[in-house]
Amino acid sequence: MTQGFNTRAIHAGQAPDPTTGAVIPPIYQTSTYAQDGIGKLRGGYEYSRSANPSRTALQDNLAAIEGGEYAFSFASGLAAEDTLIRSLLRPGHRIVMSNDVYGGTHRLFNKVHAQWGIEVVPVDMSDLAAFEAALVAAPTQLVWIETPTNPLMTVIDIAAATSLAHAHGAVAVVDNTFASPYLQQPLAHGADFVVHSTTKYLGGHSDVVGGAIVTSDDEAAEKIGFLQNSAGAVSGPFDAWLTVRGIKTLGVRMERHSSNAATIAEYLANHDAIERVYYPGLSDHPGHEIAARQMRAFGGMLSVALKGGAAAALKLAEGTELFTLAESLGGVESLIGYPTEMTHASVKGTPLEVPDNIIRLSVGIEDVEDLLEDIERALSL
Ligand SMILES: *Cc1c(COP(=O)(O)O)cnc(C)c1O
Numbered sequence: 001m002t003q004g005f006n007t008r009a010i011h012a013g014q015a016p017d018p019t020t021g022a023v024i025p026p027i028y029q030t031s032t033y034a035q036d037g038i039g040k041l042r043g044g045y046e047y048s049r050s051a052n053p054s055r056t057a058l059q060d061n062l063a064a065i066e067g068g069e070y071a072f073s074f075a076s077g078l079a080a081e082d083t084l085i086r087s088l089l090r091p092g093h094r095i096v097m098s099n100d101v102y103g104g105t106h107r108l109f110n111k112v113h114a115q116w117g118i119e120v121v122p123v124d125m126s127d128l129a130a131f132e133a134a135l136v137a138a139p140t141q142l143v144w145i146e147t148p149t150n151p152l153m154t155v156i157d158i159a160a161a162t163s164l165a166h167a168h169g170a171v172a173v174v175d176n177t178f179a180s181p182y183l184q185q186p187l188a189h190g191a192d193f194v195v196h197s198t199t200k201y202l203g204g205h206s207d208v209v210g211g212a213i214v215t216s217d218d219e220a221a222e223k224i225g226f227l228q229n230s231a232g233a234v235s236g237p238f239d240a241w242l243t244v245r246g247i248k249t250l251g252v253r254m255e256r257h258s259s260n261a262a263t264i265a266e267y268l269a270n271h272d273a274i275e276r277v278y279y280p281g282l283s284d285h286p287g288h289e290i291a292a293r294q295m296r297a298f299g300g301m302l303s304v305a306l307k308g309g310a311a312a313a314l315k316l317a318e319g320t321e322l323f324t325l326a327e328s329l330g331g332v333e334s335l336i337g338y339p340t341e342m343t344h345a346s347v348k349g350t351p352l353e354v355p356d357n358i359i360r361l362s363v364g365i366e367d368v369e370d371l372l373e374d375i376e377r378a379l380s381l
Contacts, residue, residue, distance in 0.1 A: 155287025
């Protein structure tokens with residue numbers, strides 16, 4: 001019987017240390033390993049760019065919680081994305097991606113990979129007809145799905161988008177950062193690869209930057225492992241250990257993130273200063289039905305459009321006290337951001353530009369009454 005999610009999150013890759021019995025596998029802060037003769041390695045460890053036990057512990061855990069055969073961890077989410085793209089694509093290849101992907105993903109594809117001859121086509125993937133038209137327009141090798149999207153919380157049907165990608169000869173990648181594997185399991189819906197910024201919900205405490213790729217494709221895993229070692233953007237031992245520590249509580253954190261965000265979304269949906277709330281848990285959200293089907297709960301991220309335009313948005317972003325004005329998301333503490341000038345500054349002036357009256361909330365796991373009071377006070381300033 002497959003163990004439940006929380007059991008895997010706590011135990012996978014985490015056997016007590018064989019020499020001392022330490023319940024928590026130690027941080028192997030070492031670059032190299034003693035060999036018992038030339039080529040006689042202990043457990044396959046030779047040099048820490050190639051493999052390190054703290055990284056193995058994280059990778060085994062990530063594979064188990066995403067339901068994949070292989071996981072690879074990296075120094076950042078973007079390092080993971082870069083390794084995946086360069087493992088799978090060559091000059092002349094084409095990516096079709098959701099049109100409001102994370103700003104850094106947009107920048108990596110369009111400003112870096114484009115220089116090596118990779119074409120990038122943004123499309124509204126919640127519109128499956130538009131998505132198929134983009135696939136039919138030219139041979140496409142890779143489809144990049146982000147759901148829910150950042151910051152407008154658009155929901156894409158993973159099973160439908162993945163089967164369209166496969167029908168047109170492309171592999172499907174899902175950036176599962178916003179949902180986390182507790183809420184959404186893209187490989188089970190047919191995706192070929194999952195990527196994460198483990199900086200966000202997996203780490204969960206805003207104290208470590210990292211990324212990951214998970215897959216069950218043997219041939220691709222070989223290529224990814226080769227490039228992980230050859231280019232070397234690996235996670236260090238302490239970063240891997242911190243991420244594992246965060247993952248143990250992912251399930252309980254996601255439950256609280258989701259219930260706090262749902263309460264705040266309801267409150268804001270009924271507030272006079274708010275034009276629109278973007279949260280897939282609200283029944284009038286266009287992707288609500290799909291989200292209810294492919295997610296266990298609706299997560300801790302939401303965005304709001306303010307009736308008072310950019311001025312009102314800035315006032316809210318700068319007026320909260322418990323919600324800290326900061327980049328990033330997914331930590332236990334609540335954060336507030338102004339995407340136009342912060343996370344999405346790199347897509348200003350492109351079709352991916354975010355309206356300037358939008359504020360994004362990463363709802364933490366504090367007491368929700370305190371969070372509501374903070375927002376109410378900032379909105380009345
Ligand atoms: C943060 C983020 C990334 C990039 O990850 P880093 O760890 O910052 O490199 C990619 N995708 C999404 C959805 C993100 O939120």
